[in-house]
Amino acid sequence: EPEVTQTPSHQVTQMGQEVILRCVPISNHLYFYWYRQILGQKVEFLVSFYNNEISEKSEIFDDQFSVERPDGSNFTLKIRSTKLEDSAMYFCASGDSNEKLFFGSGTQLSVL
Amino acid sequence: GQQLNQSPQSMFIQEGEDVSMNCTSSSIFNTWLWYKQDPGEGPVLLIALYKAGELTSNGRLTAQFGITRKDSFLNISASIPSDVGIYFCAGRWNAGNNRKLIWGLGTSLAVNP
Numbered sequence: 001e002p003e004v005t006q007t008p009s010h011q012v013t014q015m016g017q018e019v020i021l022r023c024v025p026i027s028n029h030l031y032f033y034w035y036r037q038i039l040g041q042k043v044e045f046l047v048s049f050y051n052n053e054i055s056e057k058s059e060i061f062d063d064q065f066s067v068e069r070p071d072g073s074n075f076t077l078k079i080r081s082t083k084l085e086d087s088a089m090y091f092c093a094s095g096d097s098n099e100k101l102f103f104g105s106g107t108q109l110s111v112l
Numbered sequence: 113g114q115q116l117n118q119s120p121q122s123m124f125i126q127e128g129e130d131v132s133m134n135c136t137s138s139s140i141f142n143t144w145l146w147y148k149q150d151p152g153e154g155p156v157l158l159i160a161l162y163k164a165g166e167l168t169s170n171g172r173l174t175a176q177f178g179i180t181r182k183d184s185f186l187n188i189s190a191s192i193p194s195d196v197g198i199y200f201c202a203g204r205w206n207a208g209n210n211r212k213l214i215w216g217l218g219t220s221l222a223v224n225p
Binding site: 004041042043044045048056058091093099100101102103104105106108 | 143145147152153154155156157160200202204206212213214215216217218
């Protein structure tokens with residue numbers, strides 16, 4: 001069964017460093033998303049991406065964040081200068097034509 | 113902003129019991145999704161609902177899209193130990209570019225064998 005894959009599964013970085021989280025969405029999906037979840041809390045929307053551009057973003061997704069779909073298969077989230085409060089599990093999701101969302105297993109980001 | 117209230121926050125039940133959880137929204141949705149999340153994993157889609165009044169089953173799971181469009185419930189019948197996890201409801205009003213899901217805080221389910 002097709003699935004969303006994310007790498008790495010864990011990322012440890014120093015505050016102020018740049019990180020890139022990578023995702024390979026399900027191949028025939030059209031909608032792509034990043035969500036994050038701080039330990040024990042609810043899932044928070046970051047950004048949605050459709051037709052090679054951002055379609056919606058939350059207030060969390062400030063100028064430090066960017067997304068790219070560089071080659072038609074990968075979908076990346078870049079955090080330019082990480083802060084302590086960026087520590088969370090980051091989930092990539094892709095959506096089919098019925099707009100069901102399928103999630104990857106996540107990247108646990110720890111900012112020290 | 114839009115709010116989703118999910119209840120109960122946690123449940124501890126005996127194996128074989130039925131479970132019911134629900135979500136209510138401050139605004140109407142045209143899509144409700146129910147997910148289960150295991151520790152360290154991403155949410156897994158259980159059931160998707162698209163029409164008011166829709167009742168959909170997936171094995172022992174049944175979910176309904178409320179008539180008012182502001183609520184949904186999930187029932188699990190004859191619970192088993194592998195039902196343990198956190199269940200999230202998520203809703204959305206699809207309009208234009210808006211595909212942002214609003215999430216509940218989750219219902220943590222523990223099943224005593």
